[in-house]
Amino acid sequence: MTDTNDQKYLLQQNPWYQASAGSAIVSGVFAGIVLTLLLIQTYHIRWTDPKQTDKLAALRKSYQSGPADEILAEEIRQKDTRQRRAQYARLQFVHRGSVLFVFWLAAFVGSLTWMRSFRQKLPHPVRQTDLSIRQIQFADRSRLAVAMALTLLGGGGLFVALRPGQPPTSGAAEQEFATGQAEDRPVFASWEQMKQNWPVFRGPEGSGVCPFEKIPTQWDGPSDQNIRWKTAVPLSGHNSPIVWDKRVFLTGASEKKQQIFCFDADNGSLLWNGDVPVSTDPQRKEMSILEETGYAASTAATNGAYVAAIFADGQVGCFDLTGKRQWVCSLGVPASAYGYAASLTVYEDRLIIQMDQDYEPGASKLIALDITSGKTLWQTERPVPNSWSSPTVVQLNGRAQILASGSPWVIGYDPADGKELWRVECLGGDVAPTQVVSQGKVFAVEPYTHLVAIDPAAPSEEGTPGRLLWAAEGSIPDISSPIVSEQLVWTLDTGGTLGCYDIRDGSKVYAQDLDAMFQASGSLVDQILYLQSTKGKMILLKAGSVFEKVAENELGEEIFASAAFAPGRIYLRGTHHLYCIETKL
Amino acid sequence: MKDRFGKINNGSAAVLLAIGAFAAGFTGYVLLDRANHSGKRAGADYRYPIEELAKIDPAKILYRQVGTAIETGMESAAAIEADWAGNFYVAGDRAVAVFSGDGSKRRDIPLVSEPTAIGVGEDGLIYAGLSDRIEVYSSDGQQVSAWAPIHTALLTAIAAGKTDVFAADALHKIVRRFDKQGNPLGLIGAKDPDRNIEGIVVPSPYFDLLIAPDGLLRVVNPGRHRIEAYTFDGYLEWHWGRPSVGLEGFSGCCNPIALAALPKGGYVTCEKGLVRVKVYDEEGNLVGVVAGPDQLGWQEPLRVCEKPEDCISRGLDAAVDGQGRIYVLDQSKNVVRIFEKK
């Protein structure tokens, strides 16, 4: 207390203190100046130089585009030289300046340290009041501080984790989110509602069985008989129509465009079309797309609130029923020998994609996306090569299951988490027909080889769930899926041979050549088989154990797609048009 | 003098302040660093305006592609030739593949080594250049003759006339003249100040020639960016063409790389680098563009390759049939594109 002024006086008298203070001021000022200059130079290098070169570039451009102008050339040369000199000088300055700065800074710090040594005060311990209180206080404060820091870190982490627009966790991930409020719309329709519509490929359970009444049996496309409407489809595709309420959906694509179309079920007018961007992946250009497959072979799927479509390049797009795009995600261009063709299916709020492809092991997956957001809910690896059959959601053994075929298995999955429920090894080759279900049994086809029946509830010989019941051979299709009634199974191969088998043991009931080519899968309506040939002829047969033709109806256009049904109506997609067939009164 | 506790308490306020300042500074730094990370670029003058150069006025494009690109099925296709009837012949992979005009393969003529050139005579004979020698095949694939190898040569083009066969040798930058039996008759295009021939410059292995309807040879001189007309005896008559990255000239260091004659007069030229196929009239005036970078699926000049050989950019070759359809062979993608007048 008492010696402060004396100390100050003494210090001021000390020439070494004066010297240290002086050198501190001088070096500090120099360091400051050098630092300022360096900052200015850095600013120039970062901001002014690029602008200067851009100016020069503009000058050069005008020179190059005009006739040989000597004056302009000279100006460019001079500007160029000047600019390079300036740049060189700046670099030089930065090199030297940084050394200078470090030097002056060291000098500054050194003299401050020196100066400080004169002002060193003796430690001045003071009697402490109560050590234990202070120590307890310290412990309490530490505890509080650590807890606060932890809360801060945790809170920060949570903020980062839960903030909207959160980057993808895995799989398909990053999507485009809808701006509208998804909350006030229903996310999915009930199973009962699904059954009153035709929401996915070959109907609710994907079996091609139509539960509706008053389905026309007579029509003729060329003469417009019983054709309610006919609308041109802007883009081609071999996918089948799906129907929800008063809307019919299908998709089309070309090399440059991929769209989903929504038609009015009553008059066929195009209500909306939605774009799904084409993948920019260079692999897309090199995709092997057969003409028989095309860019849009996969049928779309709807769950009553959303409709989604997938294209040959693995781009998935989802729209609400009014045509507002909800999200797009890309699964990568599938490696598929004939092009990707599996249709989509839905289970409640999830979109099921069978992505079987020919990369290395692990490339084939069954994927469930949240249909509202496109986020991956689960994905299950499938140890199978590329296949062209579609997944189906069915009710089996009292629960919903997803079925998917791929060489060499038919596998049942749990729609909740993608866990495998059962699998039966029974297939081979390029699997394209889709499995169907009747009476708790699953029927699948190995192309050209055999038709198999599986009881997923029974154990196999090894004790694993799923038993192969029988395998039937002869006139086995390669593309179209089987049709099954309560007693019989029918298969139809591309060459037109219809095989009929007993559902119990697979024994052949009859085989008949229909004298036409078939690619689309047929349907079963009220004890009548509807089989559409590629040339556009629909052959109607009695679904009995004896071959009996009911009718033959011409559409007047080639058909590669399966039919969709609604009460009293058939929706048929020809190569160019969508038809609505209804018996006119 | 400050009291001890007072000092500590003041200190903690200062410390908090300092830490706050530091945290702010650090956050600012990280933000700046992140912005800098993506944004810091040199000025426009430091970038090559390759994308601007690749743009072509659509009005200048006079041709359109017929169908999709035809896969040759080869690993490395070297040359293409077409006959009057619209068949085309692709040399590559130790074979000559003969295609009909719709793109279906008619036959493969197997060769003993990789072909580098192909020529088809009016008599239908197929001349396959195998680096340093020529083998002759009939149109049904039977070998007619195999000529004696030339000691070191890289034949990149063959033109068969009624009595003479000419081959472009890229290694020696010279045109070799043969009779129909394969006997050498002479060399054309060597540097010769007496005959006012500056010589042919071939910096990259693309060197093409043809026999024009007027009976003169047309030889590409890529290093000088021009097409030169020689008599069969090796006299340089005239030349046309000039270097320019603009549409009317030949771009880059060494272009054009390939040449074909249209049946109604005029020439088709191919350029590598900035890939362009263009049509010129007899005098060397630009008529129009057959296909530009966009139409030919051109990618960035620099690619990311795992193996160096994947990075080698390869060129084009062109041929024309009797209807004036232009067949463009893309050596890097091993496909043939057919172009027709719009």
Add this chain to the structure above:
Amino acid sequence: MKKSAAKTLIVLIILFWTGLAGGVRRLPPPQFETDYQIPTATEPPPRMSVWDPADVAVLFGALLLSSWLTLKKRSRRWIVGLMIFSLAYFGFWRKGCICPIGAVGNVSLSLFDPSYALPAAATAFFLLPLLAGLFFGRAFCGAVCPLGAIQDLVVLHPLMVPGWMETALRLGAWLYLALSVLYAATGSGLLICRYDPFIAFFRLSPNSLLWLLGLLFLAVGVFIGRPYCRFVCPYGLLLRQAGRLSRRHVTITPDECIHCRLCEDVCPFGAIDKPTAHWPAEIFARDRRRMIFLFVLLPVLVAVGGWIGYRVHPALAQGNPTVALARQVQEMESGRMTELTDPIKAFHTTGTSVGALYAQRDQVLQKFAVGGTLVGAFVALIAAGKLIAVSIHRVRTDYQANRAGCLSCGRCFAYCPRQRIADKPESAGNRGSEKESAV
């Protein structure tokens, strides 16, 4: 002449044929008529790796010297001298590379990426200071680390950071360490080196933004002693643990503490522990209960930390180049981004499919999911450990250097009267020398 021409021709032919065999469509260089010789590009060599052992030797020597200076010689002046040498050698001469702090990243990377070859020098730089720490305390931090030295020299007006604040702030350093290991292990970059604040100083490259970061640290360091070492340095955390266990350690007094309390406030890093008071029994009992509660809470904290870490992992993974590229490509695919960026262009020219990229991305994300969970759990564990530690009451009778926090800078020696006696009993009252030795 003829012979040489033939020779050239043979060379050319070989060149050409090998070129063609590899599918390279390139002609041999022109045949010059003049006697022009085709030059070859110069290849200025990098610093020879024979110097690496020299660096290791210097480090080893400096560590020994620093240990000797702090434990035996007990001279701040000599320590400052060694600091200046280390700053000059490891800092300005060797440009701050390789340094033990950054070697944490190299070591983590080499453990998880078998294709990365860890330089032997990095191994030595990582382990030697730790070994020295186990034997002699933080001798490395004291006078060998160039980052420490540059900060130590600017401590001019130190303010006391309250101990509780320091304890809490160090949690950030633990997080930094965990993240650095995570990033290195997933091949996403070496964070410690990326944000090394003084590297731009050592490299004299004022164009870099890091220069500003260095200035910021130095400016703060005038008032808060060695901020990087105490609140950021991930390697310092490892050395703290080594210091705790070290065989020998810096002591304030050369022999016995006389409780004069002169050293009480002189450590600018708050690393002098005071003698403890007698704790009231009820506090003991309370803190014991608290400790038991914390032990029970520990798994919960760790689980919550792990969960948060798991939730944050996608955000963390954005620092990985593959994930960042996949994100860009995805935005492009979904049509949300329209302008082609260079990485996307480069990716497209590789011919790799988007699906393959996504598969790669998913692999990286999986690593981050595991790593993020571990990071979260680890930080929670450390925090819980800290909470438990403040509930344990140790008994201390003397003023002593905190074994973990002491940076071996030797400032306190001069304040101990016992040291004065040991040094020069005859000049204890000499004012001039006192001033100097107090530097």
Add this chain to the structure above:
Amino acid sequence: MSDQNVPLSRRQILRDGLWTASLTACGAAGAALAALSRRDSYVWQINPHKCIGCDRCATHCVLSESAVKCVHAYSMCGYCDLCTGYFDPDPKSLDTGAENQLCPTGAIRRRFIEEPYFEFTIDEKLCIGCAKCVVGCSAFGNGSLFLQIRHDRCLNCNECAIARVCPSQAFVRVPSRQPYLMKDQI
């Protein structure tokens, strides 16, 4: 005193145990890392076949003047008169005037050898590694100009600042015995 001795010695035993464990861990880590280590040090280099010729090498190096510079593989060069790595895309005349030069810093030198060949060399002091000439040469010519990290300048940062921003991830670590990836040699 004896009361306090018991906990103290217990603590001492704990500490000794931990110390021995740590030392053993250090030793084990040393041995394990030694097995992973290479005597040879590694340096950064650009794989020229992965470079796409953006200009980030010029701007992102920690040095004020980038350690990345253009290198010429002479044996790949066509010695063209119209060098697309040297001249502006559409030069008015093939001379060394600044208005015709491509290089913004004038770092490429052109020298006449014999008709029609010219030699192009890099003046490394001027080169800033912007890759403009690399794009020009690769787009139209043989691609004999390419970028390399010059080790007389490179500080071999542990975390290379350019490698971090390289859009094609062309930066690789190579053994310091062979510190260059010359385009004509790989």
